[in-house]
Each structure stands twice: as structure tokens, then as C-alpha cells.
Amino acid sequence: MSARERILGRLAPSVIASDQSIDLSVHLDKQYSAEEKIARFSEKLASVHGEIIPCNRDDWPATLAELVQREGFANLALGQGALPDQAAEAVSCATRRYDRAIEDWKGELFSDVAAGFTTCRGGIAETGSLVVWPSAQEPRLLSLVPPVHIALLFADTLRNTLTETLVEEQWHSAMPTNALLISGPSKSADIAQVLAYGVHGPKRLIVLLAH
Amino acid sequence: MNAKANFTDAAKTALENPTLRSNFRSAMDSLRERRAAQFPDEAELDGARDLASAIRSRALNSLSDNLVELEKNCLANGIQVHWAETTAEANQIILDICQRHDAKHVIKGKSMVSEECHLNDFLAQHDIEALESDLGEYIVQIDGETPSHIIMPAIHKNKKEIAELFAEKIPGVEYTEDVDTLTAIARKVLRHKFESAAVGISGVNFAVAETGTLCLVENEGNGRMTTTVPPVHIAITGIEKVVPKLSDIAPLYSVLTRSATGQHATTYFNLISSPRREGERDGPQEVHLVLLDNGRSKIYNDEQMRETLKCIRCGACMNHCPVYTRIGGHAYGTVYPGPIGQILNPQQYGIDQAGEMLSACSLNGACGEACPVRIPIPSLISELRHEATRNDQQGRVYGQGALRKLHEAVVWGSWKWIHQNPTAYRLMGFAATRLRKWVPDSAMGPWTRTRVKPALAPKTLHEMMKERGE
Numbered sequence: 309m310s311a312r313e314r315i316l317g318r319l320a321p322s323v324i325a326s327d328q329s330i331d332l333s334v335h336l337d338k339q340y341s342a343e344e345k346i347a348r349f350s351e352k353l354a355s356v357h358g359e360i361i362p363c364n365r366d367d368w369p370a371t372l373a374e375l376v377q378r379e380g381f382a383n384l385a386l387g388q389g390a391l392p393d394q395a396a397e398a399v400s401c402a403t404r405r406y407d408r409a410i411e412d413w414k415g416e417l418f419s420d421v422a423a424g425f426t427t428c429r430g431g432i433a434e435t436g437s438l439v440v441w442p443s444a445q446e447p448r449l450l451s452l453v454p455p456v457h458i459a460l461l462f463a464d465t466l467r468n469t470l471t472e473t474l475v476e477e478q479w480h481s482a483m484p485t486n487a488l489l490i491s492g493p494s495k496s497a498d499i500a501q502v503l504a505y506g507v508h509g510p511k512r513l514i515v516l517l518a519h
Numbered sequence: 520m521n522a523k524a525n526f527t528d529a530a531k532t533a534l535e536n537p538t539l540r541s542n543f544r545s546a547m548d549s550l551r552e553r554r555a556a557q558f559p560d561e562a563e564l565d566g567a568r569d570l571a572s573a574i575r576s577r578a579l580n581s582l583s584d585n586l587v588e589l590e591k592n593c594l595a596n597g598i599q600v601h602w603a604e605t606t607a608e609a610n611q612i613i614l615d616i617c618q619r620h621d622a623k624h625v626i627k628g629k630s631m632v633s634e635e636c637h638l639n640d641f642l643a644q645h646d647i648e649a650l651e652s653d654l655g656e657y658i659v660q661i662d663g664e665t666p667s668h669i670i671m672p673a674i675h676k677n678k679k680e681i682a683e684l685f686a687e688k689i690p691g692v693e694y695t696e697d698v699d700t701l702t703a704i705a706r707k708v709l710r711h712k713f714e715s716a717a718v719g720i721s722g723v724n725f726a727v728a729e730t731g732t733l734c735l736v737e738n739e740g741n742g743r744m745t746t747t748v749p750p751v752h753i754a755i756t757g758i759e760k761v762v763p764k765l766s767d768i769a770p771l772y773s774v775l776t777r778s779a780t781g782q783h784a785t786t787y788f789n790l791i792s793s794p795r796r797e798g799e800r801d802g803p804q805e806v807h808l809v810l811l812d813n814g815r816s817k818i819y820n821d822e823q824m825r826e827t828l829k830c831i832r833c834g835a836c837m838n839h840c841p842v843y844t845r846i847g848g849h850a851y852g853t854v855y856p857g858p859i860g861q862i863l864n865p866q867q868y869g870i871d872q873a874g875e876m877l878s879a880c881s882l883n884g885a886c887g888e889a890c891p892v893r894i895p896i897p898s899l900i901s902e903l904r905h906e907a908t909r910n911d912q913q914g915r916v917y918g919q920g921a922l923r924k925l926h927e928a929v930v931w932g933s934w935k936w937i938h939q940n941p942t943a944y945r946l947m948g949f950a951a952t953r954l955r956k957w958v959p960d961s962a963m964g965p966w967t968r969t970r971v972k973p974a975l976a977p978k979t980l981h982e983m984m985k986e987r988g989e
Contacts, residue, residue: 310602311602311603311604311608311812312602314604315586315602315758315810315812315816316583316586316587318812318816318817318819318820319582319583319586319758319816319819330570330573330577330764330766330767331570332570332766332769332770334566334567334570335769335770352783352784355783356782356784356786406800407800408800409800409801410748410800410801414714414748415714418710418713418714434783435783435784436783436784437784437788443799444798444799444800447799447800447801448743448747448801448802449747449748449801452740452743452744452747469769470769470772470773471766471769471770474765474766474768474769475766479730479765480729480730480764480765480766483596483730483731483732483765483790483792483793484792485791485792485793485794485795485796485799485802486747486789486790486791486792486802487790487792488743488787488788488789488790489784489787489788490786490787491783491784491785491786491787491788492786493786494738494739494740494786494787495738495739495786496654496655496702496738496739497671497738497780498653498654498655498658498671498672498673499654499658499673499678499681499698499701499702500676500677500678500681501545501546501549501671501674502678502698504698504699504701504702506702506703506706507654507702507705507706507738507739507740508652508706508709508710508713508739508740508741508743508744509739509740509743509744509786509787510740
């Protein structure tokens with residue numbers, strides 16, 4: 309008999325017939341207006357050191373260009389697709405496209421990239437979180453390895469809660485390889501409870517919040 | 520656990536260390552305050568705990584079905600699933616995978632289950648270096664220690680101690696107490712390791728059966744690095760961590776982060792459902808899930824003790840425990856310290872091996888009130904104390920009766936008999952009040968070593984009430 313069969317054998321006599329349903333209404337009833345969502349999202353994200361730059365949904369590339377110029381980023385790594393293309397066109401600094409396997413440019417990504425740009429699938433007002441589904445177009449490490457992560461979020465994609473996001477968008481029907489909630493830059497308080505940013509991931513998270 | 524833990528001696532040593540006591544005291548005070556700030560509304564807190572408790576209970580009630588479903592969906596997604604009854608089996612499974620990939624260096628995200636397996640030592644015996652990447656875990660690893668807290672592994676050290684450690688152990692590093700600089704040093708060392716590691720090993724906070732998804736909760740990004748950069752990812756988890764539905768994770772995540780570190784959300788909530796798919800540019804080519812039993816199925820089969828398995832490892836019980844706050848995590852001598860350790864370790868390893876720590880509880884109830892999934896920890900500690908001293912062999916825990924002492928059994932037996940016999944009760948009252956001056960200090964045992972002997976009244980309450988009535 310295998311370990312699997314022995315373990316399951318010991319668990320088999322389930323004492324209580326299950327399937328009590330779980331009432332998620334406490335979460336689902338939490339509803340904010342469009343303005344409240346933006347205010348709450350911004351407040352929560354700012355409280356964990358996230359930087360928010362409100363911008364117009366039609367000219368966000370100009371805002372991005374200004375940001376890159378102002379901060380003096382040497383280069384910007386981007387994925388592929390319509391929005392990354394617009395971003396690449398707008399910025400004046402050098403751009404690197406994440407268009408090949410990580411194995412082909414791991415050293416460069418780890419050492420020579422100043423900032424990474426990604427789009428977001430959505431956001432969560434309650435906790436000030438970005439919802440990011442990395443993909444072949446915008447790979448997983450783009451939002452993690454560069455010391456600065458610039459994220460483009462459209463305000464109309466904000467949802468109230470994580471529960472609402474999971475249920476309304478029916479995530480369970482098709483999960484991507486990797487789904488992420490990102491709430492602020494990388495941080496740790498492991499040294500004497502003192503907060504330090506940029507432990508392994510980005511030191512800064514800058515959100516272009518497009519209305 | 521390898522050797523029988525001598526809890527009493529370790530606790531005494533810890534109590535005599537003023538630095539350790541002040542490090543824990545200040546950390547626990549601030550963790551409790553931060554948690555309280557996240558739950559300003561008592562009713563909301565109660566509701567959130569009820570919901571999280573119900574989700575964990577439901578998940579456990581159908582545990583075997585959930586595990587089968589999880590396996591099915593992981594396999595469909597391309598995640599390889601392994602089952603281990605013991606920590607030795609789990610270690611062997613992980614070693615085999617590492618050797619198949621010719622791995623000499625593996626990088627680890629935080630995993631208490633891998634601590635339970637003593638995986639790092641095991642891999643080192645086979646010439647594989649396993650480096651911890653969580654900052655706290657890295658600190659304790661380079662000092663040859665183990666975590667003293669399940670969420671904040673290096674909480675027993677202050678800034679000065681970490682500054683000295685880095686200057687001593689990391690080549691080319693000068694003494695500095697600047698936390699940003701210390702963090703940057705660790706970042707630099709570990710970044711190279713992430714780039715070159717052949718295998719990444721992580722834990723799992725929740726595993727979702729219906730989608731075959733592994734969920735990791737973290738702040739640093741080392742968890743994402745570990746599970747994304749190396750070509751192979753091995754996740755190890757206890758069998759109790761599975762939940763049936765994806766929607767179960769939101770309420771659990773919410774109480775976990777608020778209870779653990781007082782955060783409304785952690786920086787990253789990382790949901791992994793498959794290895795790198797066709798066309799994707801990064802992520803591991805192989806993902807493995809190791810499901811470890813190590814005594815959990817035994818705990819599962821007792822309906823009362825099963826509550827132990829609801830735990831989501833937030834650490835709030837230890838943050839609120841007056842004993843843990845004073846002695847710290849290492850005194851327990853086990854991987855899981857504090858109240859959750861007090862109910863988990865004796866069940867996993869036997870009361871004869873890990874039962875001594877059951878005495879380190881005043882039954883004040885703080886842990887039970889803080890627990891986000893409403894595990895009745897104080898009741899379970901009481902129950903295990905009963906198991907520890909029973910001699911009828913009718914118990915359900917390994918090593919039952921191991922802490923039974925004849926004189927204690929005689930005293931409590933007599934106490935019980937006296938309270939059932941009015942004549943004996945009155946006689947005892949009379950004798951105690953009249954002979955009160957002759958009760959020696961030593962009769963009180965260790966109690967009077969640091970306290971004044973309580974004074975007995977000259978007459979019993981019955982006598983006094985009778986006099987008053989006349």
C-alpha cells in the first residue's frame with residue numbers, strides 16, 4: 309500500500325457529513341461608490357508606501373514619460389501588447405522588451421534593469437491591492453526583479469473586495485499559471501521590527517491610476 | 520523532534536536572560552497593538568472569526584475528498600503530487616527531485632513544515648546547500664539557530680546582535696546597525712543565489728482543491744522569487760492546509776494577515792496553479808507538491824483534537840501568551856512554540872517526548888480569544904493535561920500517562936474523596952485551621968520559593984457563619 313492510500317485510509321471515516329454552505333455575504337455586501345473605491349484604494353496603498361499618480365486615461369503615456377524623465381530611470385523593461393507598446397513609444401529612456409525566455413537574459417534582468425512596467429487586471433479597494441495576472445505578454449518577473457515597479461491601473465477596474473473579485477469574475481473556472489495581489493513595495497520587519505523596503509522585490513511601487 | 524526537550528531548564532535559562540526578555544517583550548507588545556488596530560470593531564472581529572472558523576471546519580470535515588480533488592486538479596494542471604507519511608519520506612522525495620536535477624544549491628522560501636522535517640540538515644548531509652531567503656530565516660540560519668517565532672523567525676535578536684552577526688559571518692561586511700543597510704546586504708547576497716539556484720523550495724499557506732492552486736502569503740518577495748526563478752519549484756505542506764473552494768481563501772487571508780502582523784494585506788498574495796505553460800517566458804518548468812502527514816491523520820481522528828488542525832499559522836496565540844512573551848520560542852525546544860505548539864507537539868511526538876510544556880500555561884485564555892479560527896486552545900491544553908496524567912490506557916494521545924506522579928495522584932484522589940464526604944471535609948477544615956501554624960513552607964512546593972505562604976484563617980467559613988447566625 310502506498311503512503312497516499314495509508315494517509316487517505318486513516319482520514320476516510322469522515323465523522324460529520326459536510327457541505328455546510330459558507331455565507332460570504334459579509335464580504336459581498338461591502339460596497340463602495342466609484343469615488344469611494346478610488347479614495348479607499350489610494351489611502352490603503354499609500355499607507356503601505358505605494359506611490360499613486362492619478363492621470364487621465366487618454367494621456368497616461370505622457371504621465372509615464374514625465375515620471376521616467378523626472379526620476380531619471382536609465383531604462384524601462386516592458387512586456388508586449390498594445391499598452392506596453394504605447395508606453396515604450398512614449399518614454400524617452402532606453403527600453404528592454406521581455407520578449408524571450410528568462411534563461412536568455414536572466415543576468416541582464418537581475419542587474420541592468422532600472423524599472424519594470426506592467427498593466428493590471430484590476431484592483432481591490434478594500435485593501436489597496438493590485439490584481440496582476442502575469443502572462444506570456446507580461447511575464448511574472450517583470451513586476452518583481454527590477455528595483456522599481458510601475459503599474460498601470462484603470463480606475464474603472466477597481467472592485468470592492470477580494471471575495472467579490474474571485475466570485476464575480478469566476479476565477480475558479482480557469483486559473484492562470486500565476487495570479488497575484490500586490491499591495492505596496494517589497495518589505496520586511498524581520499530586523500528588530502523596523503520596516504525596510506526593497507528586500508527582494510521592488511523598493512518602489514508606483515501606480516499610474518488612470519481615470 | 521530528535522531529543523526529549525527539557526522544557527523546564529530551557530525556560531529558566533531564558534528567564535534569566537534580560538536581553539532576550541526585553542526583545543520578546545517589546546516585539547510581542549507591538550504585535551498585539553498592531554493586531555488590535557486592525558480589528559477596531561468587536562462585532563466585525565467576531566464575524567470574521569466565525570466565518571474563518573466555519574471555513575476551516577468545513578474543509579477538515581471533508582479532508583480526504585479535498586485532498587483527492589486537490590491531487591486531481593494539480594495533476595491536470597501539470598503539478599506533480601507526492602505523499603509522505605513521515606518527515607523522512609518527505610525529505611527523501613525532495614532529495615530525489617534535487618538529485619535528478621543535479622542541484623547543489625537550493626533556495627528556500629519560508630516553510631515551517633520544512634523546519635518540521637529538518638530538511639536543511641538532511642540536504643546538507645547529501646552535499647546540497649539549502650539557503651533560507653526570508654530575511655528572518657536567513658538571519659537565524661547563518662547563526663546556526665532555528666526560528667523562535669513562526670512568523671518572525673529572528674524576533675529574539677535585536678539590531679545590535681544582528682549587526683554583529685552580519686559583520687562576523689558575511690565576508691566584507693562592516694559593523695552597522697542601520698536596518699536599511701543590513702537589509703541591502705542580505706538582498707545582495709541572496710539575489711545571486713536566486714539567480715543560480717537549481718531548485719526553489721517553499722511552503723504553502725492554503726491549497727485550493729477545486730482549482731489545484733497553491734497560495735503563498737508574504738511581504739518580502741522572496742516567496743515569489745523562490746517559486747518563479749529556479750527551473751524547479753517544490754512546495755511542501757501539511758495535509759490539513761487544503762480548502763475545497765477558491766472563494767474560501769479571501770476570508771482566511773484577511774484574518775491571517777490582520778492577526779499575524781496587523782496588516783490589512785501583505786505585499787504579495789501569490790497564487791500558483793501550474794508550471795510554465797507553452798509560450799510563457801518565465802516560471803519553473805516543473806512544480807512539485809509534497810503532502811506531509813507526520814501525525815496529522817492521527818490528530819484528525821479525534822473529533823475534539825481535530826480542532827488543532829484548523830490552525831492557519833498566524834502566530835497570534837504566541838503573541839498573546841504571557842508565558843511565550845517571557846520565555847520566547849526557543850525554550851519550547853520544538854519547531855512550533857507557544858500555545859499552538861503546546862497542543863500540536865505533544866500530539867505529534869507524544870506526551871512522553873513533548874508533554875512537559877503543557878505545564879507552561881495559566882489557562883488565562885488569551886490565546887483562545889486571539890485565535891482567528893477559534894481553536895479552543897485552553898480547553899485542548901486542559902484535555903492534554905488530563906491525557907498526560909491518566910493511567911487507564913483509554914486515552915487517544917501517544918505517551919498518555921507519561922507525566923503521572925504518584926504523590927500528585929494520591930493528593931488529588933484524597934481531595935476528591937474528601938469533597939465527597941461531609942465528615943471528612945469538616946475534619947479537614949478543622950485540622951487545617953487549627954494546625955495552620957505548623958504547616959511547613961516546604962509543603963507548598965516551588966510555589967513558596969518566590970512567594971509568601973498564603974495564610975489560613977483561624978476558623979473555617981462554616982464555623983464563622985454558624986457563629987454569626989447565633
